[in-house]
Amino acid sequence: xxxxxxGVGAVGGYFGGRLVQAGEDVTxxxxxxxxxxxxxxxxxxxxxxxxxxxxPVTAIDDPAKVGTVDVVLLGIKTWQVPVAAxxxxxxxxxxxxxxxxxxxxxxxxQLTDVLGSENVCGGLAKIVCFLAGPGHIRxxxxxxxxxxxxxxxxxxxxxxxxxxxxxxxxxxxxxxSDITAALWQKFLFVVSWGGIGAITRAPIGVIRTVPQTxxxxxxxxxxxxxxxxxxxxxxxxxxxxxxxxxxxxxxPNGTTSMQRDIAxxxxxxxxxxxxxxxxxxxxxGVAVSLNAFIYGSxxxxxxxxxxxxxxxx
Numbered sequence: 001x002x003x004x005x006x007g008v009g010a011v012g013g014y015f016g017g018r019l020v021q022a023g024e025d026v027t028x029x030x031x032x033x034x035x036x037x038x039x040x041x042x043x044x045x046x047x048x049x050x051x052x053x054x055x056p057v058t059a060i061d062d063p064a065k066v067g068t069v070d071v072v073l074l075g076i077k078t079w080q081v082p083v084a085a086x087x088x089x090x091x092x093x094x095x096x097x098x099x100x101x102x103x104x105x106x107x108x109x110q111l112t113d114v115l116g117s118e119n120v121c122g123g124l125a126k127i128v129c130f131l132a133g134p135g136h137i138r139x140x141x142x143x144x145x146x147x148x149x150x151x152x153x154x155x156x157x158x159x160x161x162x163x164x165x166x167x168x169x170x171x172x173x174x175x176x177s178d179i180t181a182a183l184w185q186k187f188l189f190v191v192s193w194g195g196i197g198a199i200t201r202a203p204i205g206v207i208r209t210v211p212q213t214x215x216x217x218x219x220x221x222x223x224x225x226x227x228x229x230x231x232x233x234x235x236x237x238x239x240x241x242x243x244x245x246x247x248x249x250x251x252p253n254g255t256t257s258m259q260r261d262i263a264x265x266x267x268x269x270x271x272x273x274x275x276x277x278x279x280x281x282x283x284x285g286v287a288v289s290l291n292a293f294i295y296g297s298x299x300x301x302x303x304x305x306x307x308x309x310x311x312x313x
Contacts, residue, residue: 001070001165003027004063004091006084008034008043010129010257011101012075013137014144015171017045020054022169027066028059035061037135046132047139049170068093071162074100074107078272081107085114092119095158099123099148103194103257104272105180105187105280108151121159122179123148124186128254141251145172149179181235184228188235189243191273192220194256195294198270201263205252208244216290218244223288224277230284262298267305270298 001024005016008030020026020043028038042055060066069091076084081102088098098120100107111120128141146166150156159175166173176182196207196217207213221240228235236242261268274295281288303309 001025001161004029004066004069004072004088006063006072006074006088006091007076007080008038008059008135009075009077010131010137010139011125011127012073013043013131013135014045014047014127014129014139015073015101015125015146016075017043017052017054017137018144018169018171019165020057021052022165024165024169026058027069028057029061029063029066030059031061033134035059037133041135043135043137045137045139047129047137048141049139049144063088064090066091069096070158072096072098074098074102076102077267078102078104078107078269079267081110082114085111089115097121097158097162099146099162101125101146102272103186103190103269104276105183106272106276108183112151117151120151121148122151122176122183124183126186128251130257130260141254143172145174147174147176147179147182149176149182151179153178178234181233184224184233184235185239185243187273187276188221188224188228188239189247190256191224191277191291192217192243193247194258195220195274195291195298197256197259198262198268198298199294201259203252204247204250204254208247214244217247219290220294223281223286223291227277227281227284227286227288230286231280262301262305265301265305268298268302270295270302274298 003026005012006029008028038059043057045052072091096119101123108122124147126145129139132138258268274291277291278295
């Protein structure tokens with residue numbers, strides 16, 4: 001299959017690297033220092049599943065020079081999705097799958113608003129990794145996983161072909177029977193962890209063992225579960241309990257991307273995480289007091305990172 005990795009951050013870089021390693025036709029679409037390093041030195045992935053170094057790799061900054069592909073993997077930040085939807089149009093043929101891997105529940109809708117529904121799928125990734133530097137990914141935990149599916153939950157040949165290709169690349173992958181519910185299940189997990197982690201500035205091993213912060217995570221999950229059900233999303237009745245059990249299996253030093261971005265003064269995905277809980281809760285008339293507190297507490301730092309406020313910390 002022919003792939004375009006649009007955005008070579010930690011997630012796009014990791015999965016794109018594994019696909020290249022497996023012999024797939026992969027073009028990385030990047031810019032700035034990432035593009036320079038990919039072209040000059042290649043892609044390095046340090047991973048608990050085995051390190052890889054790939055040189056050369058195909059890297060370009062203009063999607064129009066690539067041509068149509070079978071799959072576009074979006075490895076960008078959530079706030080970049082609406083703009084990316086317009087930029088990736090030259091990559092899309094009649095049967096192209098556009099697969100967003102953002103943490104959130106709104107990316108697919110943002111893509112279909114621009115591209116229509118035929119080429120857009122729902123997708124989610126599970127991996128603990130971060131960008132160690134331009135062209136350098138560090139994967140520190142969790143078996144890398146991609147869950148995906150057509151937005152109407154139909155089984156299609158293109159989805160089956162993608163599944164076979166991902167598995168051939170050593171990626172744990174699955175076609176979801178209800179991709180929207182799957183997105184919300186991950187949303188419940190990562191937003192609760194990320195919000196409490198950002199407030200406390202502590203890794204998962206700490207916030208899950210301190211009783212007070214564990215209760216906060218549980219409360220945040222409960223609010224998100226209530227919002228999902230108000231929007232007719234079918235989540236398991238025991239979703240909070242099973243998610244807490246899964247959280248207990250993670251490496252104790254784990255942190256979320258939003259938590260790291262806020263701690264390091266970078267723009268974060270707060271609007272698409274706890275901010276989305278507040279918006280979607282408001283639409284459904286569901287009280288989300290803890291998520292509203294998290295969102296409001298972190299908003300000044302977010303505005304500072306985006307240059308909208310100036311103050312000393």
